[in-house]
Structure formats: C-alpha cells, structure tokens
Amino acid sequence: MTIDNIIVKCKVCSDIFTPTRPMQKVCSPACAMQHARAQSEKKQAKAQAAERKAVRLKLQALQTKPWLVKKAQAAFNAFIRARDVGKPCISCGRPLGAEPNTYDCGHYRSVGSAPHMRFVEENAHGQCKRCNNHLGGNHVEYRKWLIQRVGLQEVERIERDQVPRRYTKEGLIELARHYRQAARKLRSEHEA
Ligand SMILES: [Zn+2]
Ligand SMILES: [Zn+2]
Incomplete structure (x- = not known):
C-alpha cells in the first residue's frame, strides 16, 4: 500500500486530504500554522493552570491551624464587640461607648486557661481596655456583672463547661466567615 491510498481528515479544517509525508496531520501550511498556534496555546494554558495550582497549594500551606485560629478569633471578637455596643463594660460597668x-472582647474564662471556650459567645463580652489589659480581666468584678447579665445558673454552667471543641481547618475558615458576616449584619442594623 502506498501513501497515496491513504486519506486523512485535517486536524484543523476537517478537509479530507492525502498526506505527502508520514504523520501529516494537517492539509496545508496554513492549517499547519494554525495547528502549531493551537498547540502552543494549549501548552500555555496548561502552564498557567499549573502555576495557579502551585499558588493555591502555597496559600493553603501558609494557612496553618494557629493562623486560622487567630483569624477566627479576630472575627469572633469583632462580633462580640459589635453585639455589645452601647452596653456597660462587663467588669466595671462604665459605658463602652458607640x-x-x-473597647475589647473580654473572655470570662480566658483563652489562655480555657482555650475550648474561645469561641463560646456566652463566655465573651464587651470589656473596656482598662479592665481587659490593665486589670488582668478584672475577674472578680467580671463574675458579678456576668451574673447580673446572664444569671447565676448560666455563669455556673460556663464555669463547669469542659466540653472539648475541636476545629478542623475548614471549620475555622467557616467560623471566621460566619462571625464576619454576623458582625457585618449587626453593624448595619445599628446604623439603620
Ligand atoms: Zn486543513
Ligand atoms: Zn471596665
């Protein structure tokens, strides 16, 4: 069988042609050029996709759990502050302002000694910077005011709470998203 008996469909224009050399995939120089261009575009797109994937993986690697906890904590604390706008400081009673x-988000059971309580809303309240930073959380007074605000039963429930809370990376990302959104909603409600 000679090559003349073979007919091939051009990769580019789909015309039927008889190849003049083996492995010929296109019918003409014009189609060959277009074929080459398409190939190089394909290659470029592939390289770009690989690059994007590398960037994504690098980002994911940077998003360590401690970093995500920090992000979620910042979002949670901002939510607590937005929730308690206009209320008195939880441990000295001075108005927090608008x-x-x-002012700060002060945890009743501190994040340091009770990390499982770091995202428990009942355990966190608007607190003036003086009480939070300079008076070490002003714990005794915090308890008195907390009882006034949520009742003794609830305070004792918080004090007893030893439920372990484990967060996955995805859970932390979701938590941060949830509290950012909730804080935004509160702020827009206050402004309205
Ligand atoms: Zn062609
Ligand atoms: Zn205070």
Missing part, C-alpha cells in the same frame, strides 16, 4: 474598636 465605637466597637475602642
């Missing part, structure tokens, strides 16, 4: 970034 600007949530001028």
